[in-house]
Amino acid sequence: MWLAKTAxxxxxxxxxxxxxxxxxxxxxxxxxxxxxxxxAKHDLRDLAQQVLKSQPGNAxxxxxxxxxxxxxxxxxxxxxxxxxxxxxGDIASIEVVAxxxxxxxxxxxxxxxxxxxxxxALYLFQQDPSWSGGRPRPPGSTGEAPVAPRRLAEWRLVYExxxxxxxxxxxxxxxxxxxxxxxxxxxxxxxxxxSISPWCVxxxxxxxYQVDRVEPGHATPVPIDHDTITSxxxxxxxxxxxxxxxxxxxxxxxxxxxxxxxxxxxxxVDGDRPVRVDPIADSPRDFVEEWLGMSKDxxxxxxAADPETLAERHGGFSEFGPTGRCSENLWQVxxxxxxxxxxxxxxxxxxxxxxxxxxxxMREIAYEPxxxxxxxxxxxxxx
Numbered sequence: 132m133w134l135a136k137t138a139x140x141x142x143x144x145x146x147x148x149x150x151x152x153x154x155x156x157x158x159x160x161x162x163x164x165x166x167x168x169x170x171a172k173h174d175l176r177d178l179a180q181q182v183l184k185s186q187p188g189n190a191x192x193x194x195x196x197x198x199x200x201x202x203x204x205x206x207x208x209x210x211x212x213x214x215x216x217x218x219x220g221d222i223a224s225i226e227v228v229a230x231x232x233x234x235x236x237x238x239x240x241x242x243x244x245x246x247x248x249x250x251x252a253l254y255l256f257q258q259d260p261s262w263s264g265g266r267p268r269p270p271g272s273t274g275e276a277p278v279a280p281r282r283l284a285e286w287r288l289v290y291e292x293x294x295x296x297x298x299x300x301x302x303x304x305x306x307x308x309x310x311x312x313x314x315x316x317x318x319x320x321x322x323x324x325x326s327i328s329p330w331c332v333x334x335x336x337x338x339x340y341q342v343d344r345v346e347p348g349h350a351t352p353v354p355i356d357h358d359t360i361t362s363x364x365x366x367x368x369x370x371x372x373x374x375x376x377x378x379x380x381x382x383x384x385x386x387x388x389x390x391x392x393x394x395x396x397x398x399x400v401d402g403d404r405p406v407r408v409d410p411i412a413d414s415p416r417d418f419v420e421e422w423l424g425m426s427k428d429x430x431x432x433x434x435a436a437d438p439e440t441l442a443e444r445h446g447g448f449s450e451f452g453p454t455g456r457c458s459e460n461l462w463q464v465x466x467x468x469x470x471x472x473x474x475x476x477x478x479x480x481x482x483x484x485x486x487x488x489x490x491x492x493m494r495e496i497a498y499e500p501x502x503x504x505x506x507x508x509x510x511x512x513x514x
Contacts, residue, residue, distance in 0.1 A: 148220030190229035232313030248329025251307035434493025455504030
């Protein structure tokens, strides 16, 4: 009964959303849409929890059945999951999976259509660890213990990731990605999520990522990290272990001629604090750009040179010159600095970068090039 009532509530909410007119390339979100979108996401969350009450078994066993039951309940009210439109009110997707390494955890991911994109939400349900399928033997008793009828597992919502009350479609969780780490010895695990801001034009977007840790016995997750970065196009790779995570994507370069470069963010979790570790770049040139953007204290972990000493040479704009390979594990990266007054004049800085097992280090900064580092365009972006 409750399952049908929830499906009816979802159908009603989505029907109202579908009736809201949307102008061409309209990016503003009316206040009533925000309320309705939040209600729809929460009703889909509740629908998943109600379906779980009727499903015996562990997470990998029941995940397909839970997804099918949700889709069927919605279909009974005339709602087709898997419709991706340019308006509000369609369910673009419903996904129910057991994260790798977990037999007691289910991830429910829903995506609702919005103009020029979609808005997703992630809900994690965990099987109550106190649940058991029988009655324990009374102390001092002999013979077989009486066995109670098998009870269905109780599933609790332990994590949710959604965005509500945004004034522009760019605030939605578009092109949503997520990764759940395997649990550690205490049963704790990391949840890494990413989203790319929906927009009607342009391949440049805002990439937002968030990292939280779910701990047994804690009512709320522990926040670990979050950030917003300009990204290019739509591909984001996420990885997570119980004590580390990485985000790999393409974003902007300081060099207007290069435009796009690879970003590799890799962290280990020290207590509740993220600490960046290798690898931080895919090439000597990208390493130099990463290093130049670091504070003095952080940059010191990747070399003895001080990036702040170069501040006076960055008055105009910069672009990379050739990258030369001096020896097997040593490169020279040239960066040319142009003044704002005369773009035909520039000063060059030469960065000597070492590499060992994918880890780059800043060895030296010079203002004259070495003569034993033949330049190659292929070195800069591929090694």
